[in-house]
Amino acid sequence: ASSAWADSTVVVATYEGVINPVTAEYFHDALAFVEANRAQALIWQLDTPGGLDTSMRLIIKDITGSAIPVVVYVAPSGGRAASAGVFITLAAHIAAMAPGTNIGAAHPVAMGGGEMDKTMKEKVENDAVAYVKSIAEQRGRNVAWAEDAVRKSVSVTEKEALQLKIIDLVTEDLQVLLEKLDGRRVTTSAGTTTLKTKGAAILTFSMGWRLEMLKALSDPNIAYVLMTIGMIGVLAELYNPGAILPGIVGAISLILAFYSLQSLPVNYAGVLLVLLGVILFILEATVTSYGLLAIGGVASMILGGLMLVKTDAPFLKISWSVILPVVTLAAGFSLFVVGMGVRAMRRQPTTGSEGMVGLVGVAKTALTPQGKILVHGELWDAISEQAIQPGDQVEVTRVDGLKLYVKPASKKGDA
Structure with missing residues (x-):
């Protein structure tokens, strides 16, 4: 025709x-x-x-x-x-x-x-x-x-x-x-x-x-960055519950990373190595290893990046100019954020009933065994196994509802 x-x-x-x-x-x-x-x-x-x-x-x-x-x-x-x-x-x-x-x-x-x-x-x-x-x-x-x-x-x-x-x-x-x-x-x-x-x-x-966004996501370098951010975010949330933002960013990044990886010939050993690297960075913030865990994390993430896409095609390989900055930032961020969370969990409570234990106050009445004490400017019912006279300093040993259990204190109180 x-x-x-x-x-x-x-x-x-x-x-x-x-x-x-x-x-x-x-x-x-x-x-x-x-x-x-x-x-x-x-x-x-x-x-x-x-x-x-x-x-x-x-x-x-x-x-x-x-x-x-x-x-x-x-x-x-x-x-x-x-x-x-x-x-x-x-x-x-x-x-x-x-x-x-x-x-x-x-x-x-x-x-x-x-x-x-x-x-x-x-x-x-x-x-x-x-x-x-x-x-x-x-x-x-x-x-x-x-x-x-x-x-x-x-x-x-x-x-x-x-x-x-x-x-x-x-x-x-x-x-x-x-x-x-x-x-x-x-x-x-x-x-x-x-x-x-x-x-x-x-x-x-x-x-x-x-399509422009999907094209960008199909870049293996972007997939590597997103996967790293996602893993750090989710694990940081697990180590510091209630932070919310790391968990949200991590979950979104992981979903985008998995979308990106589905269009690439993925080597799942590379994925596991990247995950292992992030875990080792986080453990470094919680365990004293004198840097051995951090070194292992760096090696694992570099190997994971090199192995992530299983192809000989150079245009599908993850660039060293991406791997090295990502590993450096991942290590620093993991150690900083997770370390903060761990320190917060280990820190003694300073508010609520648990935060009262260890505080020193002043007896306002005789405790024989029950009476009134002043702690942090607040008047509390208190019980002591030892006789305490008005004006004596006391230390809180236990909290039971609205009652404080105390003992004589040898140092000056914060009343």
């Missing part, structure tokens, strides 16, 4: 970062926005180091099943389409790149922690090769290069990509891209259409605050 879009509007959606479930949802929503606004094409401006295979495949399914032409534009200058970005760019109906960008390095990486064995490595690699070849063949792109991008992690500049027929266009900006797209015939799942983009109006589709 052959058709021409009457509407002279295109939608531009921009994404920069790791490909993850949030990316897939954003792309799906962008396509729905194009349909709702009867725009003739979606231009997806992309800059990515790669990401999760499952999310990448969801995006490609949306592209291949779309009745709307999808243009993937690798930009701005200095951007890249690496790893999962290679597959997505090759799958686009039209692929374009800005000057100063590159594409390639699509070799699959382990997501299970450590190195894959030879057999599993071959299986994963062959599956990725078959997938990228089928995508390249469908779009008439360079199949041999696509295979090399997976097997050998080759990467090329935008000029080389154009010469090798990996992409269709090199263009400086969106306006020039629209001019170069004008008149191109594109075959989608709905048939063949001719783009009329010269002078087309541009509608921008942004993520919105919800």
Whole structure:
């Protein structure tokens, strides 16, 4: 079938970062926005180091099943389409790149922690090769290069990509891209259409605050910070009941951390190590270990951070620039807050009936054995096993309801 879009509007959606479930949802929503606004094409401006295979495949399914032409534009200058970005760019109906960008390095990486064995490595690699070849063949792109991008992690500049027929266009900006797209015939799942983009109006589709927040939460560095805050807050509340604020902040942080971790290949040994580190910091505030527990806590939290996400992909690793400050602050905060709580629990009560014990007062009447005494400016009924004369100093030994049990005091009272 052959058709021409009457509407002279295109939608531009921009994404920069790791490909993850949030990316897939954003792309799906962008396509729905194009349909709702009867725009003739979606231009997806992309800059990515790669990401999760499952999310990448969801995006490609949306592209291949779309009745709307999808243009993937690798930009701005200095951007890249690496790893999962290679597959997505090759799958686009039209692929374009800005000057100063590159594409390639699509070799699959382990997501299970450590190195894959030879057999599993071959299986994963062959599956990725078959997938990228089928995508390249469908779009008439360079199949041999696509295979090399997976097997050998080759990467090329935008000029080389154009010469090798990996992409269709090199263009400086969106306006020039629209001019170069004008008149191109594109075959989608709905048939063949001719783009009329010269002078087309541009509608921008942004993520919105919800997806922006979820994107931030999907960062493993954020997950590590939230998990640490959450554990410290909850444990601080347990050691200092009634503080309320640490418990609330801790619970919210833990919920957000677990949401973040569900989109990442999590190593639960790393989670347990972070928890152990926080517990050791708290024990350091309650037990005399001469710093051994604190040292163990530091080591445990650092190892937990390094092991938390089980992948060889560098863009999913937790940064040292995050681990070290978090461990330092966690240690200091735990020792300070929990230490305050422990000291408060150990401190002798100074109010209420328990706070009366040990106070010294003055007998206002003879205690034989019962009489009146003055303590802290208050008149109390008192009982003494020894005879006490008016004006004698007494010390409170026990409280029974509204009666004080006293004994003679050898020091001057606080009456």
